[in-house]
Amino acid sequence: xIDVHAVTIDYGQGEQTVRAVEDVSFRLDKGESLALIGPSGxxxxxxxxxxxxxxxxxxxxxxxxxxxxxNPRRDVALILQNAGLLPWKTVWQNANLSLLLxxxxxxxxxxxxxxxxxxxxxxxxxxxxxxxxMKRRVGIARALSTSPSVLLMDEPLASLDTLTRxxxxxxxxxxxxxxxxxxxxxxxxxxxxxxxxQQIIVFTDRPARISTIVENPQMGSLDYRESSPYQAVMxxxxxxxxx
Amino acid sequence: MKRVLTYVISIMALLLAWxxxxxxxxxxxxxxxxxxxxxxxxxxxxxAAELQRNFAASAWRLILAILISLVAATPxxxxxxxxxxxxxxxxxxxxxxxxxxxxALILFLFVVFGTGSATKVTMVALALFFxxxxxxxxxxxxxxxxxxTSVLSAGASRWQVYWxxxxxxxxxxILTSVRVSIGLGIAFLYIAxxxxxxxxxxxxxxxxxxxxxxxxxxxxxIAMAILGLLLYIAVDVIERLACRWKYVKRRPLK
Numbered sequence: 001x002i003d004v005h006a007v008t009i010d011y012g013q014g015e016q017t018v019r020a021v022e023d024v025s026f027r028l029d030k031g032e033s034l035a036l037i038g039p040s041g042x043x044x045x046x047x048x049x050x051x052x053x054x055x056x057x058x059x060x061x062x063x064x065x066x067x068x069x070x071n072p073r074r075d076v077a078l079i080l081q082n083a084g085l086l087p088w089k090t091v092w093q094n095a096n097l098s099l100l101l102x103x104x105x106x107x108x109x110x111x112x113x114x115x116x117x118x119x120x121x122x123x124x125x126x127x128x129x130x131x132x133x134m135k136r137r138v139g140i141a142r143a144l145s146t147s148p149s150v151l152l153m154d155e156p157l158a159s160l161d162t163l164t165r166x167x168x169x170x171x172x173x174x175x176x177x178x179x180x181x182x183x184x185x186x187x188x189x190x191x192x193x194x195x196x197x198q199q200i201i202v203f204t205d206r207p208a209r210i211s212t213i214v215e216n217p218q219m220g221s222l223d224y225r226e227s228s229p230y231q232a233v234m235x236x237x238x239x240x241x242x243x
Numbered sequence: 244m245k246r247v248l249t250y251v252i253s254i255m256a257l258l259l260a261w262x263x264x265x266x267x268x269x270x271x272x273x274x275x276x277x278x279x280x281x282x283x284x285x286x287x288x289x290x291a292a293e294l295q296r297n298f299a300a301s302a303w304r305l306i307l308a309i310l311i312s313l314v315a316a317t318p319x320x321x322x323x324x325x326x327x328x329x330x331x332x333x334x335x336x337x338x339x340x341x342x343x344x345x346x347a348l349i350l351f352l353f354v355v356f357g358t359g360s361a362t363k364v365t366m367v368a369l370a371l372f373f374x375x376x377x378x379x380x381x382x383x384x385x386x387x388x389x390x391x392t393s394v395l396s397a398g399a400s401r402w403q404v405y406w407x408x409x410x411x412x413x414x415x416x417i418l419t420s421v422r423v424s425i426g427l428g429i430a431f432l433y434i435a436x437x438x439x440x441x442x443x444x445x446x447x448x449x450x451x452x453x454x455x456x457x458x459x460x461x462x463x464x465i466a467m468a469i470l471g472l473l474l475y476i477a478v479d480v481i482e483r484l485a486c487r488w489k490y491v492k493r494r495p496l497k
Contacts, residue, residue, distance in 0.1 A: 052396050072396050084393030088411040088488045098397040101407070126488040142397070 002028040002051070002150065002182060007060035009046045019207040020046040023060070026201060026210070030149070033176060033183040033219075035197025037190070037237065043208030044186040045154050051184060052078045052152050064150065074098070077148035079156045083139030085127040092123040095141035106145070113144050117171075133164040140171070144179065151176075153185045157192060169195050170222050177220070190241070194233040195225060202240040212240040278458040286462035293448070298466050300443040301436065304360055305428050305470065308367035309421060315368075316375035317417055321409050323376075324383025341377065345370040346434055358442065363435040370431045371424040378420030382413035415489055418482045425474045429467055445470070 009021040020043035028034050036044045049055040051062055053071045062069045064076065072078075077098075085094045095114055096106040114120050117137045127135055136156060143151055153172075157165045169192060176183050176196075187193050193200045198219055202212040214236050218229045258280045265279040287294060323333045345366055356362040390408045399407065436446025449463035483490065 049392075054392065054395055072398050074398060078392075078396040080389055080393055080396075082389055084389050084396075086390055086393065086408065086411070088486070089407075097394065097407075101394065101397055101399050101403055126491045128488060129491050129493055131493065 001030055001065060002184075003061075003063045004047075004051070005061045005063075007047065007050060007057045007062060009043065009050055009055060010058040011046075021050075021057075022207040022209050024208065024210055025060075026213075028182055028184065028199075031180045031182055033185070033196060033198045035185045035187060035193035035200045036203065037187055037193040037197075037200055037241070038203030038208055038211075039205045039241075040188050042203050042206045044203060047208060048078070048152050048154050048184065048186045051150075052076055054078075074102075074146050075149045077143035077146060077151050079139050079143050079151070079153045081155045081158050083127075083135045083156070084142075085135055085138055087127050089126075090123065091119055091125050091127070091130070091138050094127065094138050095119070095123075096145055097142055098146045109147075110141075110145055113141050117141050132160055133168065136160065136164075136168050137171075140168075140175070144175070147179070148181055150182045150184070153183070155187055155189075156185070157187075157189070165192075166225075172196060173220070173222065190234050190237045191225075193237060194230055195219065200233070200237060202237065211243075214240065275457070278461050282458045283461035283465055286458045287465055290459060290462055294445075294462060294466050297443055297445045297448040297463070298470060300360075301432060301445040301467070302470055304364050304444065305367060305425075305432050305474070308364045308428060308432070309371060309424060309474075311364070311368040312371035312375050312424070313417075313421065316372045317379050320376040320379025320417075321383045321405065321413060324380040324413075325386075325405075325409060330380075337373070337376065337380075341373045345431065349435060349438055353438070363432060363442075363444070366435045367428045367431045371428055374424050374427060375417065375420045379413060379417050382416035383409055386412045411486075415482065415486050418478055418486070422475060422478050425471055425478070429471050433467070 004024060004026050007021060007024045008019070011018045011020060024047060026034070036047065038044050046055060050057050051069065053069045053073060053076065056070065064073070069076070078084075086097070089097070092106075092114070093100065096110050099106050099110070111120070114123060117140060119134065119137055119141060122130060122134065127138065130138070139156065156172075157168055160168065172183070172185075173196065183196070185192070185196050194216060196219070197216055200214040200216055201210055202214065203209065204211045214233060216229075216233045218224065218227070219233075224230050261280045265277045268277040269275050319333075323329050323337075348369070349362070349366055352362040352365055356365060386409060390412060391404060394404055394408055432444070433446040433449070436442055436444035437450040445463050445467045449460045449467070452460040452463065
């Protein structure tokens with residue numbers, strides 16, 4: 001279980017302090033999904049980085065299964081906006097970066113994940129040789145390489161065309177069902193939040209404070225986009241963002 | 244093959260321009276002041292053994308100076324570029340010492356190291372050190388932060404961030420600065436070699452013949468140009484191998 005308690009995040013010191021996140025609290029049970037939505041630059045990414053252990057809150061506490069998150073952890077994977085691939089490493093090296101950094105040799109499982117994501121015939125290629133959609137898949141493969149219990153995503157589908165974006169949203173949904181990890185998605189895209197978040201937290205403009213929490217219990221199937229609850233959740237989100 | 248052909252065409256054009264310049268200068272002065280390329284080239288063949296000896300002396304000094312400056316300046320430049328505290332203390336030092344013409348130190352270096360190769364290598368290495376240091380520092384400052392975040396979130400240590408991100412990300416710019424350093428290094432090496440009265444090296448060879456046997460001096464200049472060309476080609480090859488990712492393009496699946 002992830003417990004975020006009264007978290008405030010500041011950048012800088014003294015008079016130059018900029019508050020990114022203010023007094024945010026929420027809980028996420030094991031295997032649940034949560035979308036964080038709000039205006040661009042409101043502080044959502046800072047909160048996600050704090051959840052991944054890359055940033056330390058000024059005050060408040062983030063715990064995972066009762067243990068305080070202070071550093072990046074093996075069981076928490078982060079997918080960045082542009083997949084965070086290193087251009088000088090091949091698909092295979094990028095996908096297994098977490099393992100290689102820890103001095104582990106990728107197991108059979110790693111090859112299977114790549115094959116499952118349709119990357120088995122591009123393993124020796126560099127990111128520059130891939131389409132944007134494939135790069136995102138490599139980012140996903142890297143995240144899954146350590147079998148995480150929590151998957152954090154920072155606008156992972158930004159700048160993709162609509163069809164590719166929907167395909168990868170479907171892929172996230174399938175992987176979430178298959179692997180059973182908890183999922184926290186930062187996005188400014190209403191459709192994405194409604195499709196992937198069981199719970200959706202709407203943030204105010206900077207500093208990010210929780211403005212509304214929208215429940216979305218019926219999500220979870222690929223045809224959810226065509227259903228009326230999906231449309232209803234989107235209207236609710238639009239309204240919350242406008243106010 | 245196409246690359247070799249373009250090199251040949253380019254060199255032929257340069258030789259033609261040299262020949263025209265020689266005809267013009269000699270015609271105006273009614274004397275052979277600027278030897279033509281064919282005379283100089285024939286001197287290269289005639290003095291092959293002597294040139295080879297001096298070429299080897301200059302080549303190893305230059306290569307050694309490049310390696311010393313590369314090994315010293317790269318890690319320092321990367322550290323200064325990435326660590327704000329180091330940057331605060333070191334940058335003023337760089338700004339003060341970078342503009343000092345290293346040639347001004349040559350007499351001092353002769354006093355310290357004598358008139359042998361050590362002085363020549365040190366002077367060239369000093370000049371190139373700043374060139375590479377400033378490039379490495381600038382390149383390290385401009386690294387895409389997403390790459391750093393990416394490896395940190397994967398559990399990288401500080402050392403691993405340098406090894407897996409900072410060094411490969413900055414390598415193309417460092418190699419570009421090495422390329423610039425070759426020209427600069429040859430110029431400094433020439434100066435250092437001409438300052439020693441009875442030294443070896445192409446600088447010394449050119450200096451010895453410039454007044455009374457200009458065709459032989461120009462043969463030395465050709466040899467220096469060949470030295471530069473070979474080093475440029477070597478850096479190109481190293482970059483093609485070490486930065487293979489820079490030369491790939493998006494391609495469809497088979």
